[in-house]
Amino acid sequence: MDILDYAFMQRALIAAALVGITAPAIGTYLVQRRQALMGDGLGHVAMTGVALGFVLQTSPVWMATLVAVVGAVGMELIRARGRTSGDVALAMLFYGGLASGVMIINLGGGQTASLLGSMFGSITTVATEDVTAMAILAAFVLAVAIGLRRQLFAVCQDEEFARVTGLPVRALNLLIAVTAAVTVTVAMRIVGLLLVSAMLVIPVAAAQRLTRSFATTLGLAMAISVTVSLTGTAATYYINVPSGATIVLLAIGVFMVLTALSAPLARRRAKAALAVEEVCTRDDVKV
Amino acid sequence: MQSPPRPADDRPVISLRGAKASLGSRPVLRGIDLTVQRGEVVALLGANGSGKSTAVRAVVGQVPLTDGSLSLFGTDFKRFRDWSRIGYVPQRTTAAGGVPATVREVVSSGRLARSRFGLLRKADKEAIEHALALVGMDAHADVSVDALSGGQHQRVLIARALAVEPELLIMDEPMAGVDLANQEVLASALRAQVAAGSTVLLVLHELGPLEPLIDRAVVLRDGCVVHDGPPPEAVGQHALPGHDHVHPHAAHDAEPLRTGLLS
Numbered sequence: 301m302d303i304l305d306y307a308f309m310q311r312a313l314i315a316a317a318l319v320g321i322t323a324p325a326i327g328t329y330l331v332q333r334r335q336a337l338m339g340d341g342l343g344h345v346a347m348t349g350v351a352l353g354f355v356l357q358t359s360p361v362w363m364a365t366l367v368a369v370v371g372a373v374g375m376e377l378i379r380a381r382g383r384t385s386g387d388v389a390l391a392m393l394f395y396g397g398l399a400s401g402v403m404i405i406n407l408g409g410g411q412t413a414s415l416l417g418s419m420f421g422s423i424t425t426v427a428t429e430d431v432t433a434m435a436i437l438a439a440f441v442l443a444v445a446i447g448l449r450r451q452l453f454a455v456c457q458d459e460e461f462a463r464v465t466g467l468p469v470r471a472l473n474l475l476i477a478v479t480a481a482v483t484v485t486v487a488m489r490i491v492g493l494l495l496v497s498a499m500l501v502i503p504v505a506a507a508q509r510l511t512r513s514f515a516t517t518l519g520l521a522m523a524i525s526v527t528v529s530l531t532g533t534a535a536t537y538y539i540n541v542p543s544g545a546t547i548v549l550l551a552i553g554v555f556m557v558l559t560a561l562s563a564p565l566a567r568r569r570a571k572a573a574l575a576v577e578e579v580c581t582r583d584d585v586k587v
Numbered sequence: 588m589q590s591p592p593r594p595a596d597d598r599p600v601i602s603l604r605g606a607k608a609s610l611g612s613r614p615v616l617r618g619i620d621l622t623v624q625r626g627e628v629v630a631l632l633g634a635n636g637s638g639k640s641t642a643v644r645a646v647v648g649q650v651p652l653t654d655g656s657l658s659l660f661g662t663d664f665k666r667f668r669d670w671s672r673i674g675y676v677p678q679r680t681t682a683a684g685g686v687p688a689t690v691r692e693v694v695s696s697g698r699l700a701r702s703r704f705g706l707l708r709k710a711d712k713e714a715i716e717h718a719l720a721l722v723g724m725d726a727h728a729d730v731s732v733d734a735l736s737g738g739q740h741q742r743v744l745i746a747r748a749l750a751v752e753p754e755l756l757i758m759d760e761p762m763a764g765v766d767l768a769n770q771e772v773l774a775s776a777l778r779a780q781v782a783a784g785s786t787v788l789l790v791l792h793e794l795g796p797l798e799p800l801i802d803r804a805v806v807l808r809d810g811c812v813v814h815d816g817p818p819p820e821a822v823g824q825h826a827l828p829g830h831d832h833v834h835p836h837a838a839h840d841a842e843p844l845r846t847g848l849l850s
Contacts, residue, residue, distance in 0.1 A: 454696040465700035466670030512731040
């Protein structure tokens with residue numbers, strides 16, 4: 301395994317594992333409440349943070365986290381108001397974030413091209429301090445997504461019911477938004493800000509071709525995601541391809557394979573369900 | 588499983604006084620009084636758009652009152668925190684989640700009213716299984732809710748409320764879009780709750796199989812209470828014994844022909 305001899309590859313693989321675990325962990329909740337594209341918007345907003353980090357010579361990961369968290373809180377406030385104009389407000393936020401990033405980096409003496417690594421992911425950009433930052437952020441994401449799974453499930457499944465159980469729904473919604481923002485910046489180095497949403501959504505979509513419960517969907521999505529992240533990152537060592545695109549295309553491949561597999565599975569389940577029904581009917585008649 | 592009744596307390600379980608509420612700029616409740624005493628089963632009736640759904644949503648704090656007052660279990664709503672005493676069945680949402688979930692997972696959410704951020708204990712798991720059995724969904728506990736019929740789905744939402752082990756059940760159109768067989772299951776589950784001393788407030792389109800359980804009916808029209816007393820007598824075709832009232836309830840704005848029940 302000469303691939304592990306290089307320090308940059310070690311860092312890249314650790315980062316890929318962190319991305320793989322965290323993205324679907326919070327992505328499952330976003331998909332559950334049909335906010336699949338929230339990650340995409342946050343990725344756009346985070347560009348401003350990357351540019352600020354570049355210009356101010358500070359860590360782009362932390363700056364991107366800060367800006368994305370602010371953007372996520374804004375998005376949640378817009379969503380909670382449920383205005384019809386919400387869509388337009390979100391568009392302003394997303395593209396304002398992207399445009400500001402480009403503007404800031406050019407005013408700060410850089411070039412738009414220096415944002416490319418952050419946009420599409422590049423394993424060579426993973427610095428040692430990035431790995432540390434990513435590990436801390438990933439720990440936060442997992443603590444929220446796994447530790448509060450029952451509460452977050454209830455909030456995403458039926459918000460009105462959750463409020464009547466007395467859960468602090470507004471705080472939990474903000475927490476989901478902030479956690480999604482943090483996940484976006486964890487994934488920034490490996491899959492890139494423009495592709496990050498794919499990792500929040502596609503492994504979840506792939507997993508639910510086979511699953512019936514929320515818990516297994518969450519677990520299987522994380523397993524799929526870690527597998528494609530590590531495979532995709534390792535592939536970039538052997539063939540000269542960018543990590544983000546490789547990982548996302550692999551995830552889509554897994555989705556298509558599982559979709560093909562799910563049709564016979566669904567048929568078998570339907571047959572089993574029908575058999576159960578027949579038995580019940582006969583019992584009913586006897587009674 | 589039912590929590591023991593609290594020591595004698597003659598304060599009303601629900602007290603809504605002069606309640607006004609609007610959706611957007613349209614006034615939906617125009618000053619209604621609604622009192623529910625301990626152990627009562629009260630049906631809120633009225634045509635579509637009469638404000639009955641808004642009234643129950645106001646009772647659980649989901650619609651802000653622009654005027655008037657609300658107290659639950661004798662506590663002013665602003666200071667009310669005792670959510671584990673309430674089991675709420677919202678109107679069945681058409682939009683299921685984007686991720687599959689099993690019947691048991693959905694019913695388990697009800698326990699959050701008691702466990703909040705704590706772990707699920709043995710008593711919680713027992714309450715969940717008991718609630719599943721009460722609505723006859725125990726055999727389907729590991730089935731995805733997406734695979735259920737409308738009536739079964741409604742049973743799941745009621746089980747979720749029953750898992751709270753509440754003293755007060757509040758249900759918004761529990762019978763809407765539910766076939767007669769499922770209505771009977773729901774009625775028997777409700778009968779058991781009432782026998783155990785639960786207080787119930789429910790929105791109904793018509794009394795149906797629940798009729799024998801109802802102590803009092805409150806009829807709303809245009810956001811005002813027009814009747815508060817014994818359930819209105821069914822007239823015409825509905826009064827015939829064995830009348831199966833089956834008509835589509837799926838579309839709420841597609842008002843079926845008004846029957847004589849409420850007029």
